[in-house]
Amino acid sequence: MTAPTTDTGLLRPHAEQAYAAELAALAAADDRPRPPSWQLSPAAVVTYLLGGVLPDGTAISPKYIGPRRLLEVAVSTLATDRALLLLGVPGTAKTWVSEHLAAAVSGDSTLLVQGTSGTAEEAIRYGWNYARLLAEGPSEAALVPSPVMTAMRAGKIARIEELTRIPSDVQDALITVLSEKTLPVPELGSEVQAAKGFTVIATANDRDRGVNDLSSALRRRFNTVVLPLPAGEDEEVAIVTRRVAELGAALELPPVPAAAEEIRRVVRVFRELRAGVTADGRTKLKSPSGTLSTAEAISVLTNGIALSAHFGDGVLRASDIAGAVLGSVIKDPVADAVVWTEYLEAVVRERPEWADFYRACREVSG
Numbered sequence: 492m493t494a495p496t497t498d499t500g501l502l503r504p505h506a507e508q509a510y511a512a513e514l515a516a517l518a519a520a521d522d523r524p525r526p527p528s529w530q531l532s533p534a535a536v537v538t539y540l541l542g543g544v545l546p547d548g549t550a551i552s553p554k555y556i557g558p559r560r561l562l563e564v565a566v567s568t569l570a571t572d573r574a575l576l577l578l579g580v581p582g583t584a585k586t587w588v589s590e591h592l593a594a595a596v597s598g599d600s601t602l603l604v605q606g607t608s609g610t611a612e613e614a615i616r617y618g619w620n621y622a623r624l625l626a627e628g629p630s631e632a633a634l635v636p637s638p639v640m641t642a643m644r645a646g647k648i649a650r651i652e653e654l655t656r657i658p659s660d661v662q663d664a665l666i667t668v669l670s671e672k673t674l675p676v677p678e679l680g681s682e683v684q685a686a687k688g689f690t691v692i693a694t695a696n697d698r699d700r701g702v703n704d705l706s707s708a709l710r711r712r713f714n715t716v717v718l719p720l721p722a723g724e725d726e727e728v729a730i731v732t733r734r735v736a737e738l739g740a741a742l743e744l745p746p747v748p749a750a751a752e753e754i755r756r757v758v759r760v761f762r763e764l765r766a767g768v769t770a771d772g773r774t775k776l777k778s779p780s781g782t783l784s785t786a787e788a789i790s791v792l793t794n795g796i797a798l799s800a801h802f803g804d805g806v807l808r809a810s811d812i813a814g815a816v817l818g819s820v821i822k823d824p825v826a827d828a829v830v831w832t833e834y835l836e837a838v839v840r841e842r843p844e845w846a847d848f849y850r851a852c853r854e855v856s857g
């Protein structure tokens with residue numbers, strides 16, 4: 492499988508760069524009405540995310556694998572005056588979907604605020620170029636706009652990652668922006684009024700502990716869409732297979748055979764530990780403290796392929812992934828090690844077709 496992306500020579504191109512050809516083909520074929528400032532109609536945005544075939548035969552690759560309805564709700568929210576909050580456990584593609592939505596709707600996914608406990612109000616409102624501020628006093632030229640302000644002026648989507656990690660008082664800077672669609676600049680006696688097309692996509696983990704909850708005033712400004720973990724094993728295998736192939740192509744890793752079986756095995760291990768029960772429903776298991784997300788399965792396999800390509804025999808073997816599987820499962824060295832050992836001895840060992848994996852895991856556990 493080759494990735495349908497444009498080779499930009501960059502390590503990590505933005506979605507609108509990597510999928511420029513697809514976005515252009517969608518725009519050319521799109522005869523439905525587009526909301527103000529949108530690059531595509533809502534239906535074409537959904538096709539961009541879920542994949543499909545255009546009337547002229549151009550194939551659009553699926554970016555997100557999951558329920559269509561969720562994306563329809565998300566995309567139609569962007570066409571209203573409410574902002575969009577993507578909520579879910581880590582690794583459910585919140586960031587990924589947010590980037591692709593911004594790329595498809597605004598043609599620009601880069602107006603991004605990364606939320607952390609250290610995010611300051613300037614990141615959401617504006618800051619100052621202090622040299623100019625001291626030399627000339629407050630002026631339009633001395634003002635340093637935030638990504639949110641830039642998005643308001645341009646009528647584009649601003650993305651806010653990990654909204655609930657931002658301190659509550661800083662989060663509140665968004666209330667005026669989202670309710671009044673203006674950003675006052677009292678130092679200049681002026682304001683920035685949002686152009687049509689401006690909105691915000693925020694992401695938040697519902698697993699985050701000890702973080703700042705959204706105030707109810709802010710929550711009312713958002714429509715929440717919860718991104719679920721993949722429903723079934725086949726669906727998760729499909730997601731991992733596609734992303735591992737795309738990442739391998741982007742990193743120009745040599746193709747490595749036998750990946751299909753290893754992918755299914757890693758996904759099965761992750762799903763069983765996550766669910767606390769074996770796939771056949773017979774054996775109850777303890778779950779480890781980590782999330783064992785789809786995203787982690789993708790990185791375990793990508794690491795395994797690199798290991799096998801460069802240091803193994805070029806075929807993906809259990810020994811290429813055992814170390815990374817262990818690293819994902821055992822986050823807490825004491826409690827998770829117990830969980831893993833039980834799983835290894837009670838489940839992995841009992842599966843004759845997993846003998847190679849059992850041996851490899853025993854070796855890395857030491």
Ligand SMILES: Nc1ncnc2c1ncn2[C@@H]1O[C@H](COP(=O)(O)OP(=O)(O)O)[C@@H](O)[C@H]1O
Pocket residue numbers: 554555556557579580581582583584585586587588694721730734785786789
């Ligand atoms: N349902 C899905 N469809 C497509 N890719 C997915 C899906 N779930 C997870 N992924 C992949 O997982 C990776 C990490 O997702 P990310 O957006 O960083 O997760 P989050 O922000 O929710 O923690 C991405 O490379 C994405 O492609």
Ligand SMILES: [Mg+2]
Pocket residue numbers: 585586587694
């Ligand atoms: Mg994320």
